[in-house]
Amino acid sequence: MATPALPSDRRTIAPTDSSTPAIVFDNVSIAFDENVVLDGVSFHLPRGETKALFGVAGSGKSTILKLTLGLLPPDSGRIHLLGEEVTRMSEQELFELRRRVGIVFQESALFDSLTVRENVAFRLMEEGISEEEIEGRVREALRFVELEQTLDMFPSELSGGMRRRVAIARAIITQPEVILYDSPTGGLDPVTSNTIIELIVKQRDVYKTSALLVTQRLQDAFTMATHQFDPNRGQMIALPKGEHCDVPMSFLVLRDGKVIFDGDGHHLATSRDPYIREYIS
């Protein structure tokens, strides 16, 4: 599917060293009451890479995203985001850091009393950017997700897939260095899912944005691992088998609060772990 023109690159240059991993989890644990959700989880996400998080419902995938942004504090362990130690920062300091990160929530979490225009422009309005510039950038971001016609609509007037795409537009409008996607294709039809996956691949390949992607749909993650966005054709293309390793994509599987796999698609597909084999079959 051909996708529309790309928004111009306005990404702020990160003050941190670009060789620093975008995200580092070091022995992170968290429990809710008696229920241990994450137990000594460690992994890192290199810059420019997308890591797909798998695991059964309740395995702590969404919790990892919230921990990454400091929306939840871990019980133990350390988390680094863009070189900053999230676990040692105050809420006020975190507000600054979060401006360099985008997130797409599972249920979109659009502000239901604001229009699509106001939702997408939220971050820009907070930064005090001029009305004309906001208008241009909002249209550009919405064109990117093919929803320019919904500018004055409210979230309740949109379908589930459209809401997710608006949430993506809201996340990418400032061209963040890291994007966190929480089940962006959950509950959507295959055509809409494919559109969203293509947008994520485009963001990864054109802007080299680092991303954590929580998903239950293996096929989405494998599509991302075997396809690349071609800016000249304006669409996602399948790569020949030998070139899959060039795609900046990795996989992480959680089970009982622990990481049981962290590697590329080839190693995941050929894993001999019985749980993983059953999971991907």
Place this chain on the structure above:
Amino acid sequence: MALELELISPIDIAKDMVRAVQEYTLLAAQSLANLFRKPLYMGDMLQQADLIGFGSLPIVVLTGLSIGALLALNSANTLQRFGGITLIGQLVSLGMVTELGPLITGLMVAGRNASGMASELGSMIVTEQIDAMRALGTDPSKKLVTPRVGATCFMLFFLTIIADLLGLAGGWAVAHLIFGLDSNQYWTSAWEILVFRDVFTGLVKPVLFGFIIATVGCHYGMTTRGGTQGVGRSTTQAVVASSVLILVVDFFVTKLIFALLGYR
């Protein structure tokens, strides 16, 4: 299906209560501190002032008039028996300005707006909109709580003045139209009885009540748990807690002002 009852230890209940008081105190203190920190969301504050102030005007007008008229009606018979019908203006004036005006307006606005704030913020919590706001780098206490607190304190002050005036007008209507009291006599006695302490008491209370209504409403909204049922629970609790707190604070504030400025 067997009904399972889970017993909660008194220590856990006490811990929850202490935690709730701690969270409320933090939210209330932060909402005030935010007034001195940028950005100050003036647009949001004006929008809330419109919703809280102008939105509550009809109910405040109605209750102000009714309370003043009822006060005059109920006390007129007793005053007439002792030949003191001319004192009716004083009675309505003192009652409305020092006590009934602020209290009734506070309770009415609590019923209307503490519930509105708790349900609005509670819905935002359960649909992850508050998390989204934090994730977008915006402090929800600055963007959502402080404008509501500022707007409620400001607007309740003026709503109370309106309620006081309409209460006096309601009292005049009863005294003049039913008991035939001279208008001039009514308004003169109503005006002359008031001293600085009475007006001060009547104008300090709405600011405190406004603070209670907004902080309690926002606290219950921001601590909502358990989906739509939780939103309903928060809404009810916000109205009950803010109303009870207004009544308790009213007693102590009155007592404190009496102690500081002297009894009549």
